[in-house]
Amino acid sequence: MRQDIMDMIKNMPHFSDSLFKLMKLGDGAECSADSVIDVIKYDDRLTALVLKMVNSADFGLRVPVDSVKAAVTMLGFKRIYEVAQEVYTKMYLGKPLNGYESASGIWQHSVRTAIASAELAFFAKTPIDGEKAFTAGILHDIGKSVLSEFLGSTATQFVAAIDKEKYKDYLEAEDASLGTNHSEVGEALAREWHLPEYICQSIKYHHRPSEAPEEYRAYAFTIHLGDIIAMLSCSDQGADALLYAVDEAYNDYLVISDVAIYSIVMEVDDQMDKLNKGFSKNDAS
Amino acid sequence: MIPSAFSKSNVLMIGIGELAASGDPAFEIKTMALGSCVSVILLDPKRKIGGMVHIALPDSNLQVSRRVFKPGYFADTGVPALLAEMKKCGSTGILQEMYIKLAGGAKVIKAEGALDIGHRNIEAVKQIMAASRVHPVSHDVGGCISRTVSLEIKSGTVRLSCPGREDWFI
Numbered sequence: 382m383r384q385d386i387m388d389m390i391k392n393m394p395h396f397s398d399s400l401f402k403l404m405k406l407g408d409g410a411e412c413s414a415d416s417v418i419d420v421i422k423y424d425d426r427l428t429a430l431v432l433k434m435v436n437s438a439d440f441g442l443r444v445p446v447d448s449v450k451a452a453v454t455m456l457g458f459k460r461i462y463e464v465a466q467e468v469y470t471k472m473y474l475g476k477p478l479n480g481y482e483s484a485s486g487i488w489q490h491s492v493r494t495a496i497a498s499a500e501l502a503f504f505a506k507t508p509i510d511g512e513k514a515f516t517a518g519i520l521h522d523i524g525k526s527v528l529s530e531f532l533g534s535t536a537t538q539f540v541a542a543i544d545k546e547k548y549k550d551y552l553e554a555e556d557a558s559l560g561t562n563h564s565e566v567g568e569a570l571a572r573e574w575h576l577p578e579y580i581c582q583s584i585k586y587h588h589r590p591s592e593a594p595e596e597y598r599a600y601a602f603t604i605h606l607g608d609i610i611a612m613l614s615c616s617d618q619g620a621d622a623l624l625y626a627v628d629e630a631y632n633d634y635l636v637i638s639d640v641a642i643y644s645i646v647m648e649v650d651d652q653m654d655k656l657n658k659g660f661s662k663n664d665a666s
Numbered sequence: 667m668i669p670s671a672f673s674k675s676n677v678l679m680i681g682i683g684e685l686a687a688s689g690d691p692a693f694e695i696k697t698m699a700l701g702s703c704v705s706v707i708l709l710d711p712k713r714k715i716g717g718m719v720h721i722a723l724p725d726s727n728l729q730v731s732r733r734v735f736k737p738g739y740f741a742d743t744g745v746p747a748l749l750a751e752m753k754k755c756g757s758t759g760i761l762q763e764m765y766i767k768l769a770g771g772a773k774v775i776k777a778e779g780a781l782d783i784g785h786r787n788i789e790a791v792k793q794i795m796a797a798s799r800v801h802p803v804s805h806d807v808g809g810c811i812s813r814t815v816s817l818e819i820k821s822g823t824v825r826l827s828c829p830g831r832e833d834w835f836i
Contacts, residue, residue: 482829540830543810550775609774613783614722615682616701616772616812620830623701623810626775639780643728646783647739650682650722 382531383560387569389527395574396469399424403462407512408577414450417458422449427465431456434464459512467492467656470519478525480532481619487522489653490611490618495519496652498607500645504637507599517583517600518607520576522618524567524584531559536620543624551621552588564588591630602634614646615653677816680720683732683739687717687751691820700770700813702784704741704791707767707815708748709822710757716819717755719748723783724790741790761798767824767836768805769815784808804836 395401402420406412421427431452436445446452453461475488498518502511532555539554548554555562568585582597583604590601605628616622678686678695682703686695695718697705704721719738726733726740733740737747745761753759768791771784788807795801806813806826816825827833 536830609777609781612774613702613772613777613781615699615703617699620828622699622812622829623772623774627777627781629776629778640728642780643723643783646723647729647732654681 386527386531386559386561386566389530390566390569390573393527393570393573396473397424397465399427400465400469401574401576403465404516404576407458407462407516412458414453414458417461418450418453421453421461426468427461430464430468431461434460462512463515466495466516466519474523474526476526478529478619480529480535481525481621482536483529483617483619485617487525487618489615491519491522492656493611493615493649493653494521494604494607496607496649497610497645498604500648501603501607501610501635501637504635504641505599505603506634506636509599509603513577513579514600514603514607517580517604520567520571520580521584521587521604521608522563522567523570524563524565527566527570528555528559528561528563540620540624550588550626551624588625588628590628590634599634602628602631606631606635610642610645610649614649680718680738682720682722683736683744685717685719685738685744685748685751687715687748687755687757688819689713689715689755689757693819694816695819696814696816698814700815701772702770702782702787704768704770704784704787704807705813705815706745706748706791707769707817707824708752708761709765709767710752710763711765711822712763713757714819715752715755715757716817716822717748717752718815718817719744721787721791724786741787741794745791745794761795761800764800765822766795766800766802768802768807769813769824769826769836771807772809772811772813775810806834806836 399420406416428449435452435455471488474491475486477484478486495515495518499511499515502509502514535558542548552562564585568581571581571584579597579600582593583600586593586601587604587608590605593601612623676693680686680697697720706719708717721741721744722739724741726743733743737743749759771788773782773784812828814827824836825833
């Protein structure tokens with residue numbers, strides 16, 4: 382079974398060339414406006430989206446903008462990159478995942494995790510980049526898109542077994558049944574797509590951050606806690622919702638007060654509200 | 667009592683921090699995937715009016731401005747706001763005259779302290795009820811269970827559902 386899963390990973394289509402190009406630009410030391418424009422202008426979906434954004438009421442322009450160059454200058458790389466991630470991950474992760482009994486997919490949960498992780502990055506003892514935390518957060522569960530196919534109708538028995546403490550969490554149930562789990566499969570998928578190392582490590586260790594190599598542990602804990610905050614504030618990702626454990630060592634990597642955690646819960650809700658309204662208005666999916 | 671059928675139409679969906687009430691027996695009020703959030707359900711048995719609020723956090727002092735535009739977000743402002751909404755539908759809006767049901771307040775495995783937001787939400791709601799000397803007639807709270815909650819106005823029955831589990835009722 383495990384080999385079948387790894388074989389499937391090799392044939393999985395990735396999100397989009399444009400998103401990966403932007404990801405590489407964001408990961409590099411230099412990210413020029415020209416290089417961003419070159420990515421956007423050959424992608425009809427992103428071109429339409431950035432033009433729609435700059436011509437929205439938020440900018441209050443008297444004369445409509447019709448050039449990608451002007452739009453990129455106005456929006457900035459950070460905003461464009463975030464929107465590209467939201468749009469393309471929605472296409473990928475917004476599909477039903479029957480193996481997890483998730484009718485609407487895990488996109489909402491993934492974005493919630495991304496937003497929470499970016500906010501949590503401010504509280505990391507070892508400085509980490511909030512934008513990178515956002516990216517690792519939005520991709521943390523991509524392994525489920527592969528594993529779902531192999532899980533069949535195991536959800537009911539997994540949930541019952543965890544309730545009876547036969548397994549300590551859903552990850553262990555996946556391991557026992559398939560010989561692998563969504564974290565491991567997600568990491569393999571990220572490596573197949575040549576994603577940066579911090580993303581691969583964050584995906585692999587988001588449920589077991591203490592086991593991450595020391596240099597990536599701050600990212601792993603940030604995504605771990607972001608995932609948990611996302612689950613608590615809206616547990617809509619499927620049968621495995623809430624059936625994962627907190628790694629209590631998060632306090633060694635994040636210095637965060639109770640009030641700050643509540644503030645992040647509110648921030649995630651606010652940003653999701655805004656995003657969902659934007660999607661229903663623009664029908665970007 | 668298990669309701670005969672839940673209609674797919676006439677569903678008032680409420681999101682995080684939102685609330686709704688209705689006296690129309692054809693209606694159902696529903697909220698999706700409560701994690702640590704708590705759903706407080708109020709039923710006015712004399713006038714057959716029901717309402718629900720989806721509470722996210724225990725105390726509105728966490729963000730005072732939010733009290734105004736989303737009072738349902740917090741336990742201390744959410745319950746009074748729901749009572750006011752019930753009143754608009756013809757209820758007296760007096761907590762002591764209501765049947766109260768609670769659902770939600772879950773956590774992830776091993777969550778404690780600030781991460782056990784569900785426990786703090788439940789405690790905040792219980793304090794409000796204790797101040798009015800009332801108790802829930804039924805509840806299903808805590809644990810590591812995601813709960814989707816549906817209130818059928820006609821019967822006052824609350825159905826709970828979660829992927830991987832059979833539906834249950836309170």
